[in-house]
Structures are given as C-alpha cells and as structure tokens.
Amino acid sequence: MxxxxxxxxxxxxxxxxxxxxxxxxxxxxxxxxxxxxxxxxxxxxxxxxxxxxxxxxxxxxxxxxxxxxxxxxxxxxxxxxxxxxxxxxxxxxxxxxxxxxxxxxxxxxxxxxxxxxxxxxxxxxxxxxxxxxxxxxxxxxxxxxxxxxxxxxxxxxxxxxxxxxxxxxxxxxxxxxxxxxxxxxxxxxxxxxxxxxxxxxxxxxxxxxxxxxxxxxxxxxxxxxxxxxxxxxxxxxxxxxxxxxxxxxxxxxxxxxxxxxxxxxxxxxxxxxxxxxxxxxxxxxxxxxxxxxxxxxxxxxxxxxxxxxxxxxxxxxxxxxxxxxxxxxxxxxxxxDTPNEVEKTEKINVTVSGGIEFERVSFTYPGADKPALQDVSLAIKPGQMLALVGESGGGKSSLVSLLPRFYDIQAGRILIDGKPHTDFSLSELRQHIAIVNQNIVLFNGSVRDNIAYGELAAASDEQVIAAAKMANAWGFIEALPDGLNTQVGENGVLLSGGQRQRLSIARAILKDSPILILDEATSALDTESEKQIQEAIDTLLSNKTTIAIAHRLSTIENADVIAVVHQGRIVEVGSHGELLAKNGFYANLYQQQHSLSE
Known part of the structure; x- marks a missing residue:
C-alpha cells in the first residue's frame, strides 16, 4: 500500500x-x-x-x-x-x-x-x-x-x-x-x-x-x-x-x-x-x-x-x-499591484450647487469590530451650514470623511444635488469640495505654494492675497522676510500653530468650491483671530454648503442645522435655539462649556 x-x-x-x-x-x-x-x-x-x-x-x-x-x-x-x-x-x-x-x-x-x-x-x-x-x-x-x-x-x-x-x-x-x-x-x-x-x-x-x-x-x-x-x-x-x-x-x-x-x-x-x-x-x-x-x-x-x-x-x-x-x-x-481607490473613468459634468443628503448611512472601518456610524440620515440644502457636535470619537470626522470618498460606505447612500456621490468620478467629486483639517498639512515650500496648492497653482498673486486677507493671514505674511515667497519648512514648522491653520483656511477659501468641510478650523487661533476668521468665513459661506465639526459650540451658534453625533448615531437635529429648548444632549454640552467659560 x-x-x-x-x-x-x-x-x-x-x-x-x-x-x-x-x-x-x-x-x-x-x-x-x-x-x-x-x-x-x-x-x-x-x-x-x-x-x-x-x-x-x-x-x-x-x-x-x-x-x-x-x-x-x-x-x-x-x-x-x-x-x-x-x-x-x-x-x-x-x-x-x-x-x-x-x-x-x-x-x-x-x-x-x-x-x-x-x-x-x-x-x-x-x-x-x-x-x-x-x-x-x-x-x-x-x-x-x-x-x-x-x-x-x-x-x-x-x-x-x-x-x-x-x-x-x-x-x-x-x-x-x-x-x-x-x-x-x-x-x-x-x-x-x-x-x-x-x-x-x-x-x-x-x-x-x-x-x-x-x-x-x-x-x-x-x-x-x-x-x-x-x-x-x-x-x-x-x-x-x-x-x-x-x-x-x-x-x-x-x-x-x-x-x-x-x-x-x-x-x-x-x-x-x-x-x-x-x-x-x-x-x-x-x-x-x-x-x-x-x-x-x-x-x-x-x-x-x-x-x-x-x-x-x-x-x-x-x-x-x-x-x-x-x-x-x-x-x-x-x-x-495594490488596488487603487475605486474610480469612475467617465465624468457626469454637472454644475454642483451643494445640496447634501445622507440616507441611512452605516460605516465600519476595515478590521474594526464596532461600526463607526449607524443608520445616519441628514439633509442640508445648498448654501446651508451643517454643524456636527458631540464627544470625541463619536463619529463626526468619520461622517465627513465619507463625503469626499476617503472611505466608501457599507450601507445607505450619500447624495449630492440628488445624485449618488459614487456617480461622480473621484477627481470630479473632490473638485467640488474644499477641506480644512483639524490636523493641518503644509508642504515644504513657500507660503504661496501652500495657499495656491495643486490645481490652484495658476492663481494670481492678487487672488492669493485676497484669500489670505479673508483668512486673516495677510498681516503675518506681510511681516515675513520674503512675504509670499517665505519658506515654511517641513509641515510648516517655521510657523506658529495659528499661522499654519490660517494658511490652511486661505487655501480652502482660494479653491472657492460649492462644498466646504471645516474640521475644527479655528481650534489653533487666539480669541481675537478666531472672531475675525469666523466673520470672514460667515461672509464667504453665504453661497456655499458647509459642514463644520466643532467642539466649541460658540462658533456654530448661527448654523442652519446642528446635528449631535453620539456613538455613531444622530441623536438630535435642529437649530441652536431648537436644541436648547429640547434640553437634551446639545443643551447639556452648551451649559457645560458656558459654565467653564465664566
């Protein structure tokens, strides 16, 4: 045998x-x-x-x-x-x-x-x-x-x-x-x-x-x-x-x-x-x-x-x-041989006004046991501002990362002007979105290179300066040794945290896209600069759809829609006044911050 x-x-x-x-x-x-x-x-x-x-x-x-x-x-x-x-x-x-x-x-x-x-x-x-x-x-x-x-x-x-x-x-x-x-x-x-x-x-x-x-x-x-x-x-x-x-x-x-x-x-x-x-x-x-x-x-x-x-x-x-x-x-x-981002080769070539709708969106990070988002539904009209608030780790950043398709959802849909955002090619989708991250990214180049970055490189100095002024950045840029041509070092190491964040905001302003994502965009600014930046952003956003993540509720009181994200779910939605009247999650957060500021 x-x-x-x-x-x-x-x-x-x-x-x-x-x-x-x-x-x-x-x-x-x-x-x-x-x-x-x-x-x-x-x-x-x-x-x-x-x-x-x-x-x-x-x-x-x-x-x-x-x-x-x-x-x-x-x-x-x-x-x-x-x-x-x-x-x-x-x-x-x-x-x-x-x-x-x-x-x-x-x-x-x-x-x-x-x-x-x-x-x-x-x-x-x-x-x-x-x-x-x-x-x-x-x-x-x-x-x-x-x-x-x-x-x-x-x-x-x-x-x-x-x-x-x-x-x-x-x-x-x-x-x-x-x-x-x-x-x-x-x-x-x-x-x-x-x-x-x-x-x-x-x-x-x-x-x-x-x-x-x-x-x-x-x-x-x-x-x-x-x-x-x-x-x-x-x-x-x-x-x-x-x-x-x-x-x-x-x-x-x-x-x-x-x-x-x-x-x-x-x-x-x-x-x-x-x-x-x-x-x-x-x-x-x-x-x-x-x-x-x-x-x-x-x-x-x-x-x-x-x-x-x-x-x-x-x-x-x-x-x-x-x-x-x-x-x-x-x-x-x-x-x-690693697979690329899932991309559509054809473009739908439509003008985007900025209406956004999340329909029962659920998402789990690859390899994670617990979902980051569960059955999230939200809608904002073109030109409105949506503010996402809640404790850290609740799912706010996860939600906004799905809009430009840094990740793809497992369930539900995200619509832009009534069209699934997966119908857009990645380049076309992201062309309509500007973002200011909580973790600021600057490149080892000049101030101008960092404001007029990538597809914005063809912008004139006048346009760059106008964006810097709206971001309250032109004052410190003028004082730099070489102005717009000053080198900022690796990840902007030669600038202060507030200066770096203002350059990031100026970059988003220069892009002038119909959709803007602000992830703690004013977190590194002093009180006076924050006030001036907020006024500039309020003026700029009169015709833009904005999704803002904020821990300081004072910065988003005028938002059209405020959504409270808790453990991956939307637990409250409404305006500032409506949510205070409900005396729920938002009112509790607001009272805590208000008492700390006194």
Missing amino acids: VIPPPKSWKKSVANKTASTRSAVADYKRLLSYLKAVKLYFALGIFGFIIFAAMEPAMAALLKHIVDVVASGQAAEDRHMIPLMIMGIFLFRGVGTFFGSYFMAKVSTSVVQRLRNDMFAKLLVLPAEFYYHNASGRLMSKLTYDTEQVIGAITNALRVIVREGLTVVGLVGFLLYTNWRLSLLFFVILPFVGLVVAYTTKRFRKLSSRIQNAMGGVTDVASEAIRGHEVVKIYGGQAYEQDRFEKMTAYNAVSTMKMEVTRVISIPLIQMFIAAALSLLVWLALDPAISAAMGAGDFVAFIGAAGMLSKPVRMLTEVNSVLQKGVAAAHSIFTLL
Missing part, C-alpha cells in the same frame, strides 16, 4: 513551487522595464560580447605564440604579437566601457521609472492603505528597495552577461581544442546546481528579512525625528535608542546570515571547479593525450581552463546580489 505524503508536506511543496514561480515572474516583470531602454541595453550587451570574446582570443594568441616559438619563426612575428596583445586589451577596454556605461544608463532609467511608478501609485491608494502601512516602511520601499533593484539590474546583469559569455567562449574554445577532455566540466554541473539552488532560496528569504528590518529602522528614525520635542521633554531618548538598536541588530543578524551563506557557498562551488580543473590538467598531462596535441594546443588548453576560474567565481558571487534584487522587486510589485 502506498502511504500518501502528509498534507503539510504537500502544502510545503506547493508553497515552494509558488515561491519559485513568483520569483521568476517578479524578475521577468522587472526585466520588462528594459523595453523603454532597449537601445542602451543592446549597446551594453554588445560591449560585453566584445569583452567576452577577448578571453578565448587571448587563449588563441597564447597558442599562436607557443607554435611560433616551437617552429623557430619567432623573429618573423616579433612585431605582430605585441600589436595583437595591445589590440586584445584595447578591444577589452572598449567592451568594458560600452557594457558598464550603458548598463549604468539602463539601471538609472529603470530605477527612476520604478520610483516614479511607486510614487504615482501612492497618490491613488485608498486611505485604508495608509492606516495599515507606516510611512517609514513606504519610504524604505522608495529608497532601499529600489537600490537593491539596481544591483539586480546593473551588477547582476553585467556579471551574468559578461562573465556568462566569457565562460561560453572559453568552454567553446576548449571543446574546439579537445572536446573529449572538455566534457569533464559538464560532470560537475549538477553539484554546482544543487549548491546554487539552496543558496538562492536562502538569499531570497534573508533579503526579505533585511528589507523588513530596514523598514523598521526607517519607521523608528522618522517617528523620533518628527516627534523630537516630545522625545526630549518626556525623556524618551533611551527608549527610542533602544528601539532603534533592536531594529539595527535584527538587520545586522540577517545581513550576517546572508554573508555566511555567501562565503560558504562560493568556496564550495570553487572547490568543485578546482577539482574539475585539477583532473583536467592531470588527464591532459597523460603522455597518451598530450602526444596527440601540439605544444600550442596543449598550452592554450591549459590556459583557457585556468581562465575559467575567475568568471565562474564571479557568477557564483552574483547570486546573492540577484536574490536581493528579486526580493526587492517582489516588495515593489506588491505595492504597485
């Missing part, structure tokens, strides 16, 4: 097969990037062919020199032989230049395209992706992983092509000189193949570990750098140093394991080659065999066999570089 293998064994074999297939597919996909630079690649290959051809040419010249000396005609060829040697090295140099230069062009172009493709992908991935992937790891993909791909494209291909062609040329010369003796090399191929197969799998596995470790190193470093003030004030230096050292230690261990595998496998393969060469020389020195060969043939044969050692050694060494590149390519292609 035949006993079937255990299921775990079958699963293991299947996983290994899938892994190998995946690695081959990843490398083929990586090589597909060569199509755009096929001319450079062809010139590089041509250079390596020239280089490889010079090795058997040198062996043939060695045969000629021995034959000339043995025949006593050395004086006649005295001037030609040095010229031949110079010619071989000249062609070898030209081949090296062509191969190395154009392969560098190829690798630079491929890495540039990969980075551009990755960055373009990052711009269209859904919000969920960023909540599950730390920014440091994404930066590691853009930097470290692409550097490893350079090795697979440039170094590995250069060695594989140049040294591979050299081996082919030398083995061809050996077969031509004495094919019986040359067949000995093919006996060692299965042993070399076994070593290479084992090291290939181990290199790929360790390369993946190293990439993960580098992502961890980048994560810890970026967090500590961004939060350097918190680290210092709370004495977190030792904690952060310990985190960083653990990640670098893990990286170092994985790197050493890869190096150990490499330094063991290379000498082992070289020993197989040396054994074959030794046996080859021993057989070649047999009088019965050497007698059938001329002196030139004998010396050239031994010389060509000796020349095989270097290219074979380099071919075995390149495996670790190649597997690093394959593992990096897998990491990159995993990112590139």
